[in-house]
Amino acid sequence: MIELKNLSKSYGNHDVLRDINLQFERGRVYGIVGENGAGKTTLFKCIAGLESCMGTIKSAFNPLKNYLGFLQTDPYFFPKITGWEYLRLFCVARDKTEVNIQEKNIFDLPLDQYAATYSTGMKKKLALTAILLQDNSVFILDEPFNGVDIHSNMLITEIIRELRALDKIVLLSSHIFSTLSDTCDEIHLLKNGAFVKKASKAEFDQLDREMKDFTVGDRVKKLNLK
Amino acid sequence: MKYYFTLQYRMLNRNLIEFGLPPVAGYILGLLGFIGLSEFLFYKTEFAAPIYVLLAVFAMAPWGAHQRNQFLKTCFNKQQYRRIRWMENALTALPFALFLLSKFEFLYGLGVLLLVPVLAMFQFENRFQGRLPTPFSRRPYEFPTGFRQAYPLFLLAYFLCVMGIGVGNFNLGAFALLLIFLCCMSFYGTPEGPYLVWIFAMEPRRFIWEKIKTAALYSVLLSLPIAGGLIWFFPENTYPVLGIMLLGSAYLMLMVLAKYAAFPEKINVPQAFMLGLSLWFPPMLLLVGPYFYKRAQERLKFYLQ
Numbered sequence: 154m155i156e157l158k159n160l161s162k163s164y165g166n167h168d169v170l171r172d173i174n175l176q177f178e179r180g181r182v183y184g185i186v187g188e189n190g191a192g193k194t195t196l197f198k199c200i201a202g203l204e205s206c207m208g209t210i211k212s213a214f215n216p217l218k219n220y221l222g223f224l225q226t227d228p229y230f231f232p233k234i235t236g237w238e239y240l241r242l243f244c245v246a247r248d249k250t251e252v253n254i255q256e257k258n259i260f261d262l263p264l265d266q267y268a269a270t271y272s273t274g275m276k277k278k279l280a281l282t283a284i285l286l287q288d289n290s291v292f293i294l295d296e297p298f299n300g301v302d303i304h305s306n307m308l309i310t311e312i313i314r315e316l317r318a319l320d321k322i323v324l325l326s327s328h329i330f331s332t333l334s335d336t337c338d339e340i341h342l343l344k345n346g347a348f349v350k351k352a353s354k355a356e357f358d359q360l361d362r363e364m365k366d367f368t369v370g371d372r373v374k375k376l377n378l379k
Numbered sequence: 380m381k382y383y384f385t386l387q388y389r390m391l392n393r394n395l396i397e398f399g400l401p402p403v404a405g406y407i408l409g410l411l412g413f414i415g416l417s418e419f420l421f422y423k424t425e426f427a428a429p430i431y432v433l434l435a436v437f438a439m440a441p442w443g444a445h446q447r448n449q450f451l452k453t454c455f456n457k458q459q460y461r462r463i464r465w466m467e468n469a470l471t472a473l474p475f476a477l478f479l480l481s482k483f484e485f486l487y488g489l490g491v492l493l494l495v496p497v498l499a500m501f502q503f504e505n506r507f508q509g510r511l512p513t514p515f516s517r518r519p520y521e522f523p524t525g526f527r528q529a530y531p532l533f534l535l536a537y538f539l540c541v542m543g544i545g546v547g548n549f550n551l552g553a554f555a556l557l558l559i560f561l562c563c564m565s566f567y568g569t570p571e572g573p574y575l576v577w578i579f580a581m582e583p584r585r586f587i588w589e590k591i592k593t594a595a596l597y598s599v600l601l602s603l604p605i606a607g608g609l610i611w612f613f614p615e616n617t618y619p620v621l622g623i624m625l626l627g628s629a630y631l632m633l634m635v636l637a638k639y640a641a642f643p644e645k646i647n648v649p650q651a652f653m654l655g656l657s658l659w660f661p662p663m664l665l666l667v668g669p670y671f672y673k674r675a676q677e678r679l680k681f682y683l684q
Contacts (some may be wrong), residue, residue, distance in 0.1 A: 187413070203577055216684060221581035229572050234520055234525035235510055242519040246579040267508055287578075 154178055154202070155291065155322060160208035162346075169195045170206065171347045177291075182313055182323040184333035186364070189341035192328045194226060196343070197293045200324070214290060220292045222284030225269065227277055227300065236264035236271070236279050243283035252286050253364055260305055281309065291322045310335055315319035322373050324362075330361050380459050399648040417478050418538070424428060424551050426542070428479060428487040433535075435475035435491045442467045445504035464499035492503045497567060506623065510620070513595055520575075521590075525566030532562050533601065540605045544612045552609045555615075556602055560627030563598040566632040573643045576682045583679035587639060587672065591632050598631050629664055636668060639675035645683075 160173035169192045174280055177183055184273040185193050198204040201223045202216075214220040230239065237254060244252045258264060260278040262271070278302055284292065297372050313336045316323050327333050333340055334357045342360070344349040393407035421427040440462065441447075451460050472491050477489035511530065515522035526533070536558040543551030579586055602624060609620045637646050637654050645656070653670075657663040 192664065201577065205681070218577060218683075223577075227572060229574065231520055231524045231571075233524040235516070235523075238516050238519040238523055241516065242575075243437070243578055246581075248580070250551075267510065273465055 154213050156209075156211040157200070158209045158211070160199060160206055160210070162192075162204065164205040165376075169346050170199065171345070172254040173208070173346075173348060175341065175348065177324065180317055180320040180334050181187055181321055181338045182317050182325060184337035185326045185343055186328075186330070186333065186340055186341035187326075188231070192346040193343055195346075197223065197295050197324065197326070200295055201293060217291065220289055221293065221302060222287055222289035224277075224284055224296045228280035230268050230271075230276060230279075231268070234268055236262050236266060236268050236283045239268050239279060240264070240283050240286060244286055247287045249254070249287065254286070257286060259308065260280065266378050267303055274302055274305065277301055278305055281312075285300045285312070289321070289323075292316060293324045295326050297325065298327055298329055306332070314356045330364070333357075334361070368370070380455065383455075383463060386516060386566070398645065411604060413474060414478070421482060423554055424548070426551065428482070428484045428501070430539075431475060431484075432487050432491055432494075435472055438475070438496060439471050439494065439498050439501060442471070443501050445502045448502045449569055462498065463495060468495040468499050478657050514600070516592045520571070521566040522563075522593065522595060526601075527565070529562050529565065532558065536562070537604065540608055546607055547612045549609065549616050549678045552605065552613070553619065555624050556605045556609065556620065557627065559602045560623075561596065562597060563601065563627075563631050565628060567594070567631075567634045568640045570610050570638055570642050570645060573682050575641070576679065579683060580681060583676045583683050586674055586679060586683055587636070590635050590639075592601075593596035594631050594635050595628050598628060602627065626661060629661075630658065633664060633668055633671065639679055640671040642675070642678045 157173050157175045160170055161168070162170040164316070173196065177343065185196065185377060187193050197206060200217075201221055202218045203223075210217065229327040234242075241256050244250060254264070260275075260282060262275055262279055262282070268276065271279060277297065281294070281297060294313070297313075298306055301309065303327040313323055313325065317338075325337060337357075338350045338354060340357065340360060341348050342352075342364070345378065350360065350363075392402040395402045396654055398405070398407070405581050417431070420430065424430070448460075448464075451463060455463065476488045476491040479485075479491060503576045511527045513523045513526045514528060536555040539558070540555040543549065543553075543555060545675045576586070581589070606620050606624055610617050613620075633654065637650050641650055651669075653667045654664075
């Protein structure tokens with residue numbers, strides 16, 4: 154279990170997160186949605202301990218970071234590191250030196266090639282594979298479907314379901330609502346650094362409609378396209 | 380075209396400021412460093428002039444990077460593009476040419492100047508799509524990535540060593556050995572993103588130890604052929620060779636510590652000064668090393684605990 158209490162974060166006068174209170178249970182998948190700049194990535198970084206913040210994060214895992222796999226929106230790759238070496242780095246980082254990397258390459262990535270030459274989707278899949286190899290208990294997946302082909306999309310959805318079945322905690326953000334409704338147990342709407350709505354599975358359709366109404370509204374008409 | 384060079388100038392200034400130096404101080408230090416290192420090279424070896432020309436080529440080569448040139452071609456017409464390439468090469472080659480002329484190496488100085496228009500005609504693209512194998516893959520990332528980026532320098536070091544042995548010049552071989560350690564030190568010049576430290580489930584102390592262990596092991600591996608060759612052909616200089624290896628390893632460890640003492644920022648001016656001081660006066664290692672180690676532990680604590 155992970156519990157966030159009064160989590161706040163600001164850059165100077167700009168409040169990025171405001172008084173976040175939330176609890177994450179084992180065996181559940183949590184979706185976090187919000188516009189660009191709503192604070193999703195900052196929230197994830199605070200939970201991971203990559204950013205300092207106010208408030209408390211209580212967890213059954215001590216320290217949480219050693220049990221946490223964090224898939225970043227734009228994973229960074231060194232210019233001359235191969236896919237295999239990148240995966241090996243993540244294994245070494247957790248003292249898992251006996252992992253059969255080739256066998257676990259379920260996305261069929263060309264591991265002998267330099268990772269920096271991979272396409273956006275391939276990079277995402279490599280970074281996801283890396284944190285899966287670490288046998289983490291908690292997963293934060295920031296935009297895991299971004300730039301990924303449809304087949305891998307299905308595979309990632311299945312991976313998330315499997316993680317839930319294995320009693321892991323999964324936090325997920327995505328700009329594609331259908332991917333969230335397919336995988337999440339509950340979805341939280343983040344707006345201007347604060348959670349404004351929570352929806353359980355039965356309320357996903359309603360949340361989707363509300364978001365569409367709010368986001369789209371009559372904005373397209375304003376373009377007066379001809 | 381004028382605006383292009385103004386932008387380059389601004390970018391250079393921003394980099395210097397980011398490094399913690401006022402631009403004017405940066406230029407003065409750069410000039411002094413350039414003259415100092417050049418003097419050192421000419422003092423150390425009789426083959427300084429050809430090596431110097433080679434260094435000038437290395438300095439001009441990045442301007443010919445394929446991707447960069449494609450970008451320039453989309454921004455400027457053919458004539459402007461040519462002029463930019465000439466100007467960039469000329470500005471880079473000029474200090475090298477002037478220094479060679481000041482040493483009465485007129486032929487080499489002229490050679491460097493002639494290389495300006497010649498190199499401006501070429502673009503360098505790495506068409507090698509394959510992976511350069513290294514024996515360092517089991518402990519990523521600094522050595523596999525660093526070696527692949529700097530392998531021409533390692534080849535140069537081995538070549539210099541062979542040349543030194545061939546002409547019976549121990550100093551040249553010793554310089555080659557030093558070059559190996561300097562190259563290895565350069566692998567630790569830029570910090571990785573905090574995420575790539577955060578992924579480690581280790582205490583700062585163990586993290587630093589693992590990094591130092593890898594650096595020491597692999598640098599010795601890279602320097603062994605040169606050290607072995609020098610000891611074999613110059614047995615009377617065994618102790619100096621071992622001394623260079625020991626000192627080189629110590630500086631490499633200091634570099635690892637300096638990197639993490641500044642983490643996640645780049646090594647700043649006071650730290651670079653301490654590093655330089657240790658290079659100039661080795662006993663300072665005993666003071667600077669523990670200081671960097673303590674700072675590194677503090678800096679890493681946030682990301683590792």
